[in-house]
Amino acid sequence: MTSATSSAVAPKPSAGKSRTTKPKSSKKKKGWRTAADSDIHELYELSVQEPEAECDLIDQVWKEQHNRKCKSIREDFCGTAAVCMEWVKRRKTNTAIGVDLHQPVLDWGAKRMPFRLNKDQMSRVTLLTEDVRTVQTERVDSVLAMNFSYSIFDTRPDMLRYFKHVYEGVVDDGMFLLDVYGGSDSYLEMEEERDLDGFTYVWDQHHYNPITGRAVNHIHFRFPDGTKIKKAFTYEWRLWTIPELRELLTEAGFKKVVVYWEGTDEETEEGNGEWSVSEAGEACPGWIAYVVAIK
Numbered sequence: 461m462t463s464a465t466s467s468a469v470a471p472k473p474s475a476g477k478s479r480t481t482k483p484k485s486s487k488k489k490k491g492w493r494t495a496a497d498s499d500i501h502e503l504y505e506l507s508v509q510e511p512e513a514e515c516d517l518i519d520q521v522w523k524e525q526h527n528r529k530c531k532s533i534r535e536d537f538c539g540t541a542a543v544c545m546e547w548v549k550r551r552k553t554n555t556a557i558g559v560d561l562h563q564p565v566l567d568w569g570a571k572r573m574p575f576r577l578n579k580d581q582m583s584r585v586t587l588l589t590e591d592v593r594t595v596q597t598e599r600v601d602s603v604l605a606m607n608f609s610y611s612i613f614d615t616r617p618d619m620l621r622y623f624k625h626v627y628e629g630v631v632d633d634g635m636f637l638l639d640v641y642g643g644s645d646s647y648l649e650m651e652e653e654r655d656l657d658g659f660t661y662v663w664d665q666h667h668y669n670p671i672t673g674r675a676v677n678h679i680h681f682r683f684p685d686g687t688k689i690k691k692a693f694t695y696e697w698r699l700w701t702i703p704e705l706r707e708l709l710t711e712a713g714f715k716k717v718v719v720y721w722e723g724t725d726e727e728t729e730e731g732n733g734e735w736s737v738s739e740a741g742e743a744c745p746g747w748i749a750y751v752v753a754i755k
């Protein structure tokens with residue numbers, strides 16, 4: 461798979477490989493925004509999150525790996541808890557625990573919950589201001605760590621400690637789902653822009669050190685009136701590879717670790733949003749994959 465337009469990989473740039481825009485409308489509509497009247501958490505959700513697609517993937521993986529439905533999830537690094545909210549909307553039996561150590565972002569999500577969920581749905585969401593490395597909850601069917609958030613753990617011992625903690629946190633046939641990005645472009649210092657509704661999202665791969673494997677990435681937002689929100693979010697990550705993550709997950713105790721790789725649209729040669737288990741990826745400039753660790 462190749463793509464002349466392939467560019468940087470941003471959280472979550474899209475459903476996958478070498479596609480530089482999310483599969484959402486990018487037409488500028490009424491209601492252009494300015495920096496002054498924008499809320500960075502709202503812009504973040506609009507730019508990089510696809511809770512429906514993530515919940516679809518959980519359902520697909522559970523059907524394929526265990527032929528039963530997942531009921532309970534724990535969304536680690538949940539931020540505004542968008543995935544928790546989508547999850548409890550899906551089925552009356554679904555429950556969700558969101559974990560984040562940043563109180564303001566949890567407050568932001570909690571404040572909007574009554575506008576997004578009914579009372580019954582809200583009663584099935586729990587938000588915890590805790591560190592994902594130490595949080596204690598009832599065991600859940602699935603733990604999720606999405607938008608590469610686990611990459612803040614930048615040494616093997618730290619990552620192993622986190623993975624072992626997740627292992628303890630899932631039921632006997634539980635699963636841990638995490639996403640990972642890579643490809644040659646992910647090691648470049650470059651910016652990628654996407655025009656969305658009333659604003660431009662900028663993924664800035666600001667710095668990468670090949671010796672440490674550590675990267676500094678920013679998200680900026682630009683607006684049609686020329687105003688900007690620079691460094692709305694900054695991520696200091698180690699860029700882990702799939703084999704490293706698989707080895708660590710196995711070491712943490714998971715008995716099977718599979719990779720869901722995205723299919724390719726034959727016409728555009730870009731990712732088609734369809735995921736299947738694979739042992740053979742493609743060396744394209746930008747890709748996203750899901751790693752699924754099964755207890």
Ligand SMILES: C[S@@+](CC[C@H](N)C(=O)[O-])C[C@H]1O[C@@H](n2cnc3c(N)ncnc32)[C@H](O)[C@@H]1O
Binds near residue numbers: 592606
């Ligand atoms: C990139 S955001 C992810 C938001 C959301 N999960 C998503 O998919 O877009 C990362 C979040 O992780 C949180 N975080 C960072 N370190 C954490 C830790 N050790 N325990 C819990 N939350 C943490 C931050 O506060 C931030 O809200």
